[in-house]
Amino acid sequence: MANILHRIGIKTSSIDEVYRALTTRDGLAGWWTTDTKGEGSHVGDIVAFRFGAGGFDMNVKKLHAPNQVEWEVVAGPEEWIGTTINFELKQDGDYIIVLFKHLNWKEPVEFMHHCSTKWAIFLMSLKSLIETGKGHPNPVDVKIDNWN
Amino acid sequence: MANILHRIGIKTSSIDEVYRALTTRDGLAGWWTTDTKGEGSHVGDIVAFRFGAGGFDMNVKKLHAPNQVEWEVVAGPEEWIGTTINFELKQDGDYIIVLFKHLNWKEPVEFMHHCSTKWAIFLMSLKSLIETGKGHPNPVDVKIDNWN
Numbered sequence: 001m002a003n004i005l006h007r008i009g010i011k012t013s014s015i016d017e018v019y020r021a022l023t024t025r026d027g028l029a030g031w032w033t034t035d036t037k038g039e040g041s042h043v044g045d046i047v048a049f050r051f052g053a054g055g056f057d058m059n060v061k062k063l064h065a066p067n068q069v070e071w072e073v074v075a076g077p078e079e080w081i082g083t084t085i086n087f088e089l090k091q092d093g094d095y096i097i098v099l100f101k102h103l104n105w106k107e108p109v110e111f112m113h114h115c116s117t118k119w120a121i122f123l124m125s126l127k128s129l130i131e132t133g134k135g136h137p138n139p140v141d142v143k144i145d146n147w148n
Numbered sequence: 149m150a151n152i153l154h155r156i157g158i159k160t161s162s163i164d165e166v167y168r169a170l171t172t173r174d175g176l177a178g179w180w181t182t183d184t185k186g187e188g189s190h191v192g193d194i195v196a197f198r199f200g201a202g203g204f205d206m207n208v209k210k211l212h213a214p215n216q217v218e219w220e221v222v223a224g225p226e227e228w229i230g231t232t233i234n235f236e237l238k239q240d241g242d243y244i245i246v247l248f249k250h251l252n253w254k255e256p257v258e259f260m261h262h263c264s265t266k267w268a269i270f271l272m273s274l275k276s277l278i279e280t281g282k283g284h285p286n287p288v289d290v291k292i293d294n295w296n
Contacts, residue, residue: 002151002153003150003256004153004264005150005152005256005260005261005264006261006264006265006268007258007261007262007264007265007292007293007295008265008292008293009292009293009294009295092294093294094294095293095294097293097294099258099261100261101261108151108153110155110247112153113153113154113155113247113248114155116152116153116154116155116264116268117154117155117156117268117271117272120154120264120265120268120269121268121272123265124265124269124290124292127292142272144155144156144157144272144275145155145156145157145243145245146157146240146241146242146243146245147155147157
């Protein structure tokens, strides 16, 4: 199994605001993709994220406000199905730290390399959303390669 | 063992220009850190990268122009020692694709999460250097958290 790991620090005193950006439709649409359907605020919620033609459906598996959010991918590209996405939030001085994990890829395929870089870009969009009020969600996301 | 993987696509027809940015002092100083000593253009070269007080020394292990560059970390933070950094370059349409791997971390520690995100930021700096003539190397790199 192969995993994608990231760490960002968001300059804010409000861990609740960061948690809300991961557990509400408006929050998620503000940094990942504007085409988000579903709330993600209760365990068992299905949230549908779309990027043009494709996208992902997430089943909310775990919520411990304001520190933990976990999704299981239930629809999307074959490589994503059954993988787990986990956000851990904690305060460290003037920052809320987000530890991100996209776990249990079957193989470290080229598409996983792409998704790793792209997750970094979207987490920086989350940081920007909280710090400045403005994220860069799809379709105005920063492009990294010929796959977007 | 845990690995960091990334993929960027650089809009250029010159794979040689990307290869030079990985195998010359001026190239490396243009996207990773301005405080770079050594060339990295021959197997066995030691290149010293510094970021303020800390940094890394790399031993160039493998060079196959213009497609492969591999370094072994011979000095730096304990978690980096003995890890391997590999760049694979290839053309895909209008892009030069860079597949990046930082291999063989002993444990997926919090510092590895940080380095994964930071590598994405520096690879985007490499992309910017080639596409626009201007990278964002340390100390003008994009900050991601309270560790820099």
